[in-house]
Amino acid sequence: MSGTAIRPKFERPSLSEIARERAPLALVPVLALAGFVSIGSFPTWVTLTVAGLAMGMMIFIMASGLTLVFGLMDVINFGHGAFVTVGAFVGFTVLGLLAGWTSDPSVLINLAAVFLAILAAMGITGLLGYAFERVIVMPVYGSHLKQILVTMGGLIVAQQLIHVIWGPDAIHISRPETLQGSYIVGTALVEKYRLLAVVIGLVLFAAMTYILNRTKIGLLVRAGVENGEMVEALGYRIGRLFLGVFMAGSALAGLGGVMWGLYQQTITAHMGSEIMVLVFIVVIIGGLGSVGGCFIGAMLVGLLSNYAAFLFPKLALVSTIALMMIVLMWRPQGLYPVVKAK
Amino acid sequence: MITRLLSGDRPGSPILAIVLLAIFLCLAFAPFLFPGTRSLETAARICIFIVLVASYDLLLGYTGIVSFAHTMFFGIGAYGVAIAISAWGPSFTSILVGGAAGVALTMVLALLIGLFSLRVRAIFFAMVTLAVASAFAVLVSQMSWLTGGEDGLNYAIPGVFKPATKLMDGRLFGVRLDGKLLLYYFVFVSSLVLFLVMLRMVNSPFGRVLQAVRENAFRAEAIGYRVVVYRTAATVLSASMAALAGVLIAVWLRYTGPATTLSFEIMIDILLMVVIGGMGTMYGAVIGATLFILAQTYLQNLMGAASDATSAIPLLPDLLDPGRWLLWLGVLFILSVYFFPTGIVGRLRGRAA
Amino acid sequence: MPEPLLTLDGVHTHIDQYHILQGVTLEVPAGGVSVLLGRNGAGKTTTLRTIMGLWHASSGTIRFDGRDITALATPDIARLGIAYVPENMGIFSDLTVRENLVLAATSGPPASDRLDWLFGLFPPLKTFWDSAAGTLSGGQKQMLSIARAIIEPRRLVLVDEPTKGLAPAIIVSVRKALQELKETDTTILLVEQNFQLASRVGDTVSVMDDGRIVHSGAMAELAGDRDMQERLMGLSLEAHQ
Numbered sequence: 001m002s003g004t005a006i007r008p009k010f011e012r013p014s015l016s017e018i019a020r021e022r023a024p025l026a027l028v029p030v031l032a033l034a035g036f037v038s039i040g041s042f043p044t045w046v047t048l049t050v051a052g053l054a055m056g057m058m059i060f061i062m063a064s065g066l067t068l069v070f071g072l073m074d075v076i077n078f079g080h081g082a083f084v085t086v087g088a089f090v091g092f093t094v095l096g097l098l099a100g101w102t103s104d105p106s107v108l109i110n111l112a113a114v115f116l117a118i119l120a121a122m123g124i125t126g127l128l129g130y131a132f133e134r135v136i137v138m139p140v141y142g143s144h145l146k147q148i149l150v151t152m153g154g155l156i157v158a159q160q161l162i163h164v165i166w167g168p169d170a171i172h173i174s175r176p177e178t179l180q181g182s183y184i185v186g187t188a189l190v191e192k193y194r195l196l197a198v199v200i201g202l203v204l205f206a207a208m209t210y211i212l213n214r215t216k217i218g219l220l221v222r223a224g225v226e227n228g229e230m231v232e233a234l235g236y237r238i239g240r241l242f243l244g245v246f247m248a249g250s251a252l253a254g255l256g257g258v259m260w261g262l263y264q265q266t267i268t269a270h271m272g273s274e275i276m277v278l279v280f281i282v283v284i285i286g287g288l289g290s291v292g293g294c295f296i297g298a299m300l301v302g303l304l305s306n307y308a309a310f311l312f313p314k315l316a317l318v319s320t321i322a323l324m325m326i327v328l329m330w331r332p333q334g335l336y337p338v339v340k341a342k
Numbered sequence: 343m344i345t346r347l348l349s350g351d352r353p354g355s356p357i358l359a360i361v362l363l364a365i366f367l368c369l370a371f372a373p374f375l376f377p378g379t380r381s382l383e384t385a386a387r388i389c390i391f392i393v394l395v396a397s398y399d400l401l402l403g404y405t406g407i408v409s410f411a412h413t414m415f416f417g418i419g420a421y422g423v424a425i426a427i428s429a430w431g432p433s434f435t436s437i438l439v440g441g442a443a444g445v446a447l448t449m450v451l452a453l454l455i456g457l458f459s460l461r462v463r464a465i466f467f468a469m470v471t472l473a474v475a476s477a478f479a480v481l482v483s484q485m486s487w488l489t490g491g492e493d494g495l496n497y498a499i500p501g502v503f504k505p506a507t508k509l510m511d512g513r514l515f516g517v518r519l520d521g522k523l524l525l526y527y528f529v530f531v532s533s534l535v536l537f538l539v540m541l542r543m544v545n546s547p548f549g550r551v552l553q554a555v556r557e558n559a560f561r562a563e564a565i566g567y568r569v570v571v572y573r574t575a576a577t578v579l580s581a582s583m584a585a586l587a588g589v590l591i592a593v594w595l596r597y598t599g600p601a602t603t604l605s606f607e608i609m610i611d612i613l614l615m616v617v618i619g620g621m622g623t624m625y626g627a628v629i630g631a632t633l634f635i636l637a638q639t640y641l642q643n644l645m646g647a648a649s650d651a652t653s654a655i656p657l658l659p660d661l662l663d664p665g666r667w668l669l670w671l672g673v674l675f676i677l678s679v680y681f682f683p684t685g686i687v688g689r690l691r692g693r694a695a
Numbered sequence: 696m697p698e699p700l701l702t703l704d705g706v707h708t709h710i711d712q713y714h715i716l717q718g719v720t721l722e723v724p725a726g727g728v729s730v731l732l733g734r735n736g737a738g739k740t741t742t743l744r745t746i747m748g749l750w751h752a753s754s755g756t757i758r759f760d761g762r763d764i765t766a767l768a769t770p771d772i773a774r775l776g777i778a779y780v781p782e783n784m785g786i787f788s789d790l791t792v793r794e795n796l797v798l799a800a801t802s803g804p805p806a807s808d809r810l811d812w813l814f815g816l817f818p819p820l821k822t823f824w825d826s827a828a829g830t831l832s833g834g835q836k837q838m839l840s841i842a843r844a845i846i847e848p849r850r851l852v853l854v855d856e857p858t859k860g861l862a863p864a865i866i867v868s869v870r871k872a873l874q875e876l877k878e879t880d881t882t883i884l885l886v887e888q889n890f891q892l893a894s895r896v897g898d899t900v901s902v903m904d905d906g907r908i909v910h911s912g913a914m915a916e917l918a919g920d921r922d923m924q925e926r927l928m929g930l931s932l933e934a935h936q
Contacts, residue, residue, distance in 0.1 A: 144465050148408045153676035160669035164660045219794050223787040230785035235773035235801045277476040280469040314484040317477040
């Protein structure tokens with residue numbers, strides 16, 4: 001080829017760079033193994049691991065929207081938890097309306113009820129996301145301080161409105177008939193609902209990976225994370241992209257809210273701000289803006305929380321904080337820091 | 343003389359000066375001007391929250407860092423005293439040792455959090471403090487053998503502060519000269535001293551560097567200031583002041599529990615007070631805390647009346663329910679961040695954002 | 696004389712408190728290469744960014760093809776057929792070469808003959824078609840950045856110092872690309888410090904200093920007049936030869 005003369009060296013990533021890139025992937029199996037060693041009982045370990053993965057998937061669903069919004073727009077939404085709560089309450093209301101479906105002995109009809117509840121929750125939280133972005137976030141692009149304050153204000157208002165609409169008391173939300181109870185796998189007990197949560201989480205992760213890597217919208221989002229100005233200079237309106245991602249992120253929070261509500265079987269107006277603690281830990285561990293890092297972080301936090309809750313019941317949340325500190329010592333920007341061009 | 347006490351930081355507006363003077367006089371003579379237990383409770387709360395809010399402003403307003411762990415430090419100070427008194431009995435030694443231990447723990451924790459999360463980017467700090475503070479609150483409620491769990495700790499305070507202690511016979515302007523009165527002045531004077539110390543700090547060369555860092559971290563770094571060092575120092579100072587405010591509230595209430603010190607609701611209250619009063623000025627804390635606590639104590643009655651009055655209209659009574667007053671404060675908060683980022687004090691001083 | 700493709704008339708641009716452009720008046724005739732010269736900090740990059748709408752002019756007007764584009768948003772300006780090759784190249788390093796080009800082709804998948812033409816200009820793009828753009832060398836990134844700007848026919852391409860820090864062999868291929876592009880009826884506004892290259896490809900030239908245009912004319916005239924070069928940009932020429 002005539003180009004050889006002008007071809008400078010192609011910088012292949014060195015082995016150590018590849019190792020650096022891949023190392024975080026090993027953390028999840030390492031943690032699972034460490035859990036096995038310290039728990040010592042195989043059936044208990046299986047039960048806890050499934051529980052941990054289910055919890056991790058749900059946190060991932062809620063955290064992915066937050067981290068993507070940060071990566072793309074440099075906006076950190078402290079009000080993200082409000083969408084989780086609203087999603088849970090909308091899901092509760094829909095499941096209540098579909099009481100006939102949820103008490104039906106058929107798995108399909110049960111799943112259809114859950115699906116409809118999720119759809120409604122995502123629709124409403126997506127629309128709320130639209131309003132939130134336009135009214136609350138848009139005027140404060142570029143100022144982290146104001147973003148934190150204003151989105152926190154949004155969270156307060158949203159929580160109070162939930163009080164007004166659904167009342168101040170914690171509400172019990174029961175799982176549909178066929179999603180209650182457990183399977184017995186060998187000698188291990190595996191809750192049915194947790195399996196469903198793992199499946200939904202995996203499907204979602206696959207879908208997100210596909211969209212981000214194989215569609216033009218996904219490419220635009222990734223390009224925008226790195227250099228939004230250049231995306232505009234190519235002729236794309238980044239404002240619309242922002243809005244779309246924000247709405248998607250809010251809808252995912254709503255989905256996570258329904259699933260978390262069904263998992264805990266109790267919902268309260270401040271459940272969103274409680275779960276946000278885990279979400280923030282996950283997002284920090286993963287690296288602000290990184291979806292892949294967020295996934296790994298969520299799995300780590302889910303597993304560790306469940307192992308710790310079994311081994312040292314009072315230290316579950318503290319153990320995740322310790323994990324976050326250790327990760328930050330290793331990589332101050334999180335597992336997969338997002339590189340900004342500017 | 344007054345100018346020196348205020349470290350040269352004059353109110354800068356006649357109205358502001360009058361309001362501040364009025365607040366000062368009302369607090370200084372509260373037991374005589376507003377007799378009654380409830381008023382005295384309110385006055386003491388205002389004193390303590392002025393310190394707490396001012397110490398938060400040290401971080402938020404002067405350094406541009408958002409922390410959600412301020413109530414954690416407040417709580418550590420309070421629990422230090424509470425645990426010490428529970429263990430060794432109601433003496434000034436207990437208060438001193440417990441308070442000192444609380445402040446020391448606070449400094450170590452603040453230093454650690456600062457070193458971990460401030461060297462990367464300030465936004466980490468907000469998230470990390472939120473996570474750490476929640477974990478701490480959970481831990482405290484679980485370690486009930488030490489902290490009394492959700493119920494908190496009730497304890498006695500040194501005898502001279504007890505309402506039953508008569509300091510002198512007779513009354514002054516119709517007020518009994520008892521231990522409660524002495525306790526109030528202990529709280530008032532301590533708060534005043536702490537406030538003046540903070541005023542001194544922000545008007546010192548150190549305070550000016552903090553503001554330079556807030557305005558432009560890169561430039562401050564370029565001039566040769568180690569930004570991380572200053573930010574971490576501000577974090578530690580602010581946290582220590584919060585712990586001292588915690589000591590005051592522990593002594594005043596004779597009770598320490600999650601709801602009075604650690605809860606996220608109080609964190610939100612502090613945020614609201616700082617922003618509404620005015621970020622980046624110590625006087626904002628005075629105005630913010632005073633207004634907020636007065637509103638919290640007295641405005642809710644008004645809302646109750648309004649809610650009852652509108653009971654025929656759908657939804658409106660729910661929105662006006664006294665329990666929903668945070669809703670309206672939240673709206674006010676968002677609006678003030680947009681339109682009056684300098685708060686009431688900024689407006690009064692007539693400075694543009 | 697035909698209407699110029701792009702006109703700047705008394706354009707002022709402020710960035711924060713700094714007054715960068717102080718009344719830039721500039722005409723870019725249709726077809727050919729117009730070169731913008733000037734020392735560092737004279738306002739060349741700011742001029743390109745202001746045209747592109749990445750910074751907004753605080754006063755003055757910018758007209759493109761007779762239309763006032765001063766207040767248009769960047770995407771709308773791009774959609775009029777103006778492409779931008781920024782100084783830092785602005786490639787998306789997380790995306791592959793192919794994905795970078797796919798995003799740049801806004802009106803559909805890139806045409807295959809256009810791609811072949813680009814591969815002819817910049818062979819490494821074909822070699823590293825599916826590699827992450829971040830792993831390319833500096834010269835290859837520059838090729839990708841230019842290719843991205845011209846993946847579809849454009850009317851005006853703004854190129855900011857394409858040869859900065861590149862090896863001589865790559866400078867040659869960049870020059871060839873600019874010359875070929877000229878043949879395709881594309882107008883180029885080129886910011887360049889390398890006077891040798893600028894004088895070979897340029898048709899007209901403007902020299903900036905302190906946020907103003909201090910000289911405009913034919914490139915041949917400036918290239919042939921050493922005194923004028925010395926007077927207009929003595930410092931910058933010495934620094935770059």
